[in-house]
Amino acid sequence: MSARYRIAVIPGDGIGREVVPEGLRCLRRAAETHDFALDVVEFDFASAAYWERHGTMLPGDWQPTLEAFDAIYFGAVGWPAVVPDHVSLWGSLLRFRRVFDQYVNLRPVRLLPGVRGPLAGRAPGDVDFVVVRENTEGEYSSVGGRVFEGTEREIVLQETVMTRHGVDRVLRFAFEYARGREARHLTSATKSNGIAISMPYWDERVEAVGRDYPDVDRDKYHIDALAAHFVLNPDRFDVVVASNLFGDILSDLGPACTGTLGIAPSANINPERRYPSLFEPVHGSAPDIAGRGIANPIGQIWCGAMMLEHLGEPDAAAALLSAVEAVLAGPADALTPDLGGAGTTTQLGTAIAARVGS
Amino acid sequence: MSARYRIAVIPGDGIGREVVPEGLRCLRRAAETHDFALDVVEFDFASAAYWERHGTMLPGDWQPTLEAFDAIYFGAVGWPAVVPDHVSLWGSLLRFRRVFDQYVNLRPVRLLPGVRGPLAGRAPGDVDFVVVRENTEGEYSSVGGRVFEGTEREIVLQETVMTRHGVDRVLRFAFEYARGREARHLTSATKSNGIAISMPYWDERVEAVGRDYPDVDRDKYHIDALAAHFVLNPDRFDVVVASNLFGDILSDLGPACTGTLGIAPSANINPERRYPSLFEPVHGSAPDIAGRGIANPIGQIWCGAMMLEHLGEPDAAAALLSAVEAVLAGPADALTPDLGGAGTTTQLGTAIAARVGS
Numbered sequence: 001m002s003a004r005y006r007i008a009v010i011p012g013d014g015i016g017r018e019v020v021p022e023g024l025r026c027l028r029r030a031a032e033t034h035d036f037a038l039d040v041v042e043f044d045f046a047s048a049a050y051w052e053r054h055g056t057m058l059p060g061d062w063q064p065t066l067e068a069f070d071a072i073y074f075g076a077v078g079w080p081a082v083v084p085d086h087v088s089l090w091g092s093l094l095r096f097r098r099v100f101d102q103y104v105n106l107r108p109v110r111l112l113p114g115v116r117g118p119l120a121g122r123a124p125g126d127v128d129f130v131v132v133r134e135n136t137e138g139e140y141s142s143v144g145g146r147v148f149e150g151t152e153r154e155i156v157l158q159e160t161v162m163t164r165h166g167v168d169r170v171l172r173f174a175f176e177y178a179r180g181r182e183a184r185h186l187t188s189a190t191k192s193n194g195i196a197i198s199m200p201y202w203d204e205r206v207e208a209v210g211r212d213y214p215d216v217d218r219d220k221y222h223i224d225a226l227a228a229h230f231v232l233n234p235d236r237f238d239v240v241v242a243s244n245l246f247g248d249i250l251s252d253l254g255p256a257c258t259g260t261l262g263i264a265p266s267a268n269i270n271p272e273r274r275y276p277s278l279f280e281p282v283h284g285s286a287p288d289i290a291g292r293g294i295a296n297p298i299g300q301i302w303c304g305a306m307m308l309e310h311l312g313e314p315d316a317a318a319a320l321l322s323a324v325e326a327v328l329a330g331p332a333d334a335l336t337p338d339l340g341g342a343g344t345t346t347q348l349g350t351a352i353a354a355r356v357g358s
Numbered sequence: 359m360s361a362r363y364r365i366a367v368i369p370g371d372g373i374g375r376e377v378v379p380e381g382l383r384c385l386r387r388a389a390e391t392h393d394f395a396l397d398v399v400e401f402d403f404a405s406a407a408y409w410e411r412h413g414t415m416l417p418g419d420w421q422p423t424l425e426a427f428d429a430i431y432f433g434a435v436g437w438p439a440v441v442p443d444h445v446s447l448w449g450s451l452l453r454f455r456r457v458f459d460q461y462v463n464l465r466p467v468r469l470l471p472g473v474r475g476p477l478a479g480r481a482p483g484d485v486d487f488v489v490v491r492e493n494t495e496g497e498y499s500s501v502g503g504r505v506f507e508g509t510e511r512e513i514v515l516q517e518t519v520m521t522r523h524g525v526d527r528v529l530r531f532a533f534e535y536a537r538g539r540e541a542r543h544l545t546s547a548t549k550s551n552g553i554a555i556s557m558p559y560w561d562e563r564v565e566a567v568g569r570d571y572p573d574v575d576r577d578k579y580h581i582d583a584l585a586a587h588f589v590l591n592p593d594r595f596d597v598v599v600a601s602n603l604f605g606d607i608l609s610d611l612g613p614a615c616t617g618t619l620g621i622a623p624s625a626n627i628n629p630e631r632r633y634p635s636l637f638e639p640v641h642g643s644a645p646d647i648a649g650r651g652i653a654n655p656i657g658q659i660w661c662g663a664m665m666l667e668h669l670g671e672p673d674a675a676a677a678l679l680s681a682v683e684a685v686l687a688g689p690a691d692a693l694t695p696d697l698g699g700a701g702t703t704t705q706l707g708t709a710i711a712a713r714v715g716s
């Protein structure tokens with residue numbers, strides 16, 4: 001009997017609504033060719049349109065509703081003309097990460113055929129690493145406040161909150177992940193020379209957890225130097241583990257260096273599978289090009305590959321990625337304008353789907 | 359009567375001791391050709407050698423001693439084999455920044471002739487901007503601590519501290535600085551979508567202070583997107599203002615993008631001139647190449663130009679920079695190995711000095 005996966009689909013805002021159908025097209029094709037089934041249910045919440053009608057980002061029962069699924073396939077959220085970003089983000093994505101304990105944010109950084117990056121003299125194969133970002137605590141907190149508010153003496157405090165539980169589990173995930181790769185190398189992002197309490201603690205835990213992984217090589221860089229090395233020596237990295245903020249920065253910077261910012265995927269994972277994990281492209285809702293049918297669907301499709309990997313369909317995941325690479329390596333005019341082509345979202349999605357498993 | 363400036367020189371550790379003499383050589387030449395005098399006093403503290411002898415980084419009277427000077431010309435500090443980084447840094451550089459209220463850290467990012475950067479298709483003139491970093495507060499604090507220490511329940515808190523006073527003054531400096539440039543453009547680094555208390559405050563103050571500068575164009579980016587734009591669109595920036603941590607990251611990333619990380623300068627400024635400002639290259643003490651006489655002295659020399667600018671000798675500052683550019687644009691073999699040459703620190707310093715004011 002073949003497996004069946006229940007997928008909650010949330011297209012969200014802007015180009016999210018345009019690229020999700022292409023992602024689904026490719027996922028369906030992967031299911032057909034790899035003998036599993038997808039039960040897909042689409043939701044209209046976590047969007048500006050929902051907020052306009054209901055004055056809230058999510059329905060009251062969003063939690064049990066989404067918990068019934070194996071994974072969440074997410075487009076993009078954010079439409080500042082209608083709803084302020086902090087409302088839409090903290091009301092959906094950032095909330096999901098915490099409530100569903102998606103404590104790992106995984107973002108691959110790869111040079112791909114046919115994708116021109118900003119770095120001189122680098123070719124596909126040179127750069128292939130992954131950023132493992134802590135996704136629930138750290139610098140992203142709403143703890144703190146103001147004193148002497150509105151006066152010249154105003155002071156604002158904002159807490160970074162790290163816990164043994166929270167730090168250790170993401171480190172352990174990163175070490176395990178590195179162990180599963182050929183290079184078995186883990187780089188830790190720190191700033192213990194300037195941020196005197198939380199970052200030395202992070203370093204300490206890397207040491208402590210690392211003792212269980214003597215087979216994984218490790219090094220660490222201060223975040224300023226690490227950002228510089230992403231540009232200067234991106235071939236040096238294998239798995240990079242970082243706090244919430246540092247991981248956020250590095251997982252935009254990495255894809256920028258490989259020219260893949262517009263097509264990079266992101267997996268928000270609850271490794272224990274107690275809650276559904278969420279898969280979303282790194283790009284946002286892109287109000288500037290939304291509605292024109294020219295958004296690049298590759299980020300959304302690549303997310304689908306990460307989702308299949310997580311669900312336990314590695315062959316189908318690999319087939320999806322190969323299809324993406326094959327189309328990228330083919331004639332440029334079939335691609336969307338961001339990649340120098342003249343194709344539409346649907347044309348590119350259809351071309352990739354046609355290659356899946358063929 | 360010609361001006362006289364009192365300069366405290368602190369070579370510090372490693373290559374600091376090698377490049378500072380070359381910086382002084384060029385400064386002396388600038389003084390000769392531009393009719394001012396330098397009183398130079400060299401100090402051995404703020405170094406691992408001093409720490410080894412005295413068990414402390416600084417003498418008891420360091421503060422009045424240094425306050426008697428118009429500026430501090432600093433090499434590099436840090437020699438982890440002898441003294442832990444947090445001791446040497448918090449015991450010297452980070453302490454100077456606070457005690458001497460050097461609340462602005464200024465770091466230029468420029469493509470230079472003869473310097474090969476990692477970005478494809480960029481040429482000198484394309485990129486020329488400056489990062490204005492808050493240098494005394496924000497994310498760099500020692501406030502916070504641990505509860506349930508050493509147990510599974512361990513929680514670590516670290517405060518970010520922003521004050522109206524501290525934020526407004528660096529913003530005002532940045533706006534004034536932008537006003538003095540041709541493009542009159544200011545970019546603010548934020549992360550108000552994820553860091554929910556301090557960064558919205560930063561944004562608010564940019565708005566408020568910005569009202570006094572209607573002639574300065576401004577925009578803002580979240581730090582993740584901004585880091586990406588440094589790589590993808592570095593020609594977009596003019597003046598970039600950032601908190602302590604964000605400024606730290608951006609002012610390493612910027613020079614990395616222009617290939618100038620090893621030669622970039624940094625000015626730690628007390629704009630009111632109540633305390634001496636400090637000028638140091640962005641590079642560190644570089645234990646890996648220290649003692650071999652091949653360190654590149656350009657960062658130290660460029661620092662000298664920033665110091666002269668600050669002291670009120672803009673012509674001499676410009677002459678120093680022109681000399682650097684002229685030598686960089688000349689035959690590569692006169693340069694140090696990091697720039698593809700075979701020259702020594704002294705040869706390169708001497709070559710640049712010979713060009714000053716000629």
Ligand SMILES: CC(C)[C@H](C(=O)O)[C@@H](O)C(=O)O
Nearest residue numbers: 193194224447452606609624
């Ligand atoms: C050494 C370190 C504490 C320092 C900083 O982060 O401020 C350095 O990176 C710098 O940029 O001057």
Ligand SMILES: CC(C)[C@H](C(=O)O)[C@@H](O)C(=O)O
Nearest residue numbers: 089094248251266551552582
């Ligand atoms: C939108 C924003 C809050 C979010 C983050 O910083 O986590 C985004 O940048 C990301 O990386 O998913």
